[in-house]
Amino acid sequence: MRKITVESSLEVYSSLQELPNDIQMLMQQAIEARAKAYSPYSNFQVGAALSLDNGKIITGNNQENASYPSGLCAERTAIYYAGSQHPNSKITRMAITASSKTKVTDKPIPPCGACRQAILEYEIKQKQPIEIYFMGKVGEVAKSSSLTNLLPFIFDKEVL
Template identity: 45%
Template sequence: MNVIDFKISYETYEHINELSAQDRALCIKAEEALKTSYSPYSKFKVGTAIQLADGEVILGSNQENVAYPSGLCAERVALFSIGSAKPFAVVTTMAITAHTENFDIKKPVTSCGACLQVMAEFEQKQKSPIAVIFYCLNGQIIKVSGVRSLLPFVFVEDRLAGSL
């Protein structure tokens, strides 16, 4: 038997003003994306802003449906939009935030496993990491330099892509 330790490094910030100007702007765009959230059931709005290598920013918000499995998280809404409209675009950074009237969100909301897998697929496809900023409105911020830090055992199967 082998025991292997796994360690990740991440940055924390107590306020948005501690971020670089570019990261701060992306967080503000993620806040803007909250306005398009369709979340009449959970009342839990999630917004994401994605910075592309060419400077363009793409927004996404969660979209619910009364048949819950039919909804989609903000991260996947934005990433799938990029995948269909700009299949060769390179994603450099994602900012994700959340808001609800039902309670105070006191720490950053992180992505679900399905979103992490899609984010990891984008990293794999573009062969470069995606920085991820989890932005708590009026609270702490967490930044990781790549999705592999969040999903170390990402499902990657090169043989499915015909690389045998």
């Protein structure tokens, strides 16, 4: 038997205002996307904004459905749009913000497991990490320099 220790390293900013200006602008676009989310069942709105290496910004928000598995998270909405419309561009940064209509979300809210796997797929495809900034509606903003900090045991084509 052997023991494995896994560590992740994140940077945490006290507020949106502490971020560099370009990241504040990216997060603002995620906030605007969050406001357009369709979440009548969970009342949990998520917005994402991606910065591509071609200068484009792609946004997405969660889209729910009464048949729950048929909905789609904000992160995957944005990633898949970027992949279909800008297949040769790399995603350099991602900003995510989440809020609830029933309580204040004041802690950084990371991507769900399915979104982590989708983000990982694009990091592998583009052979380059994606900076991920995430927050609730207010409060601290966390930054991960790569998805692998959020999903240390990756599932990729090498295991298939």
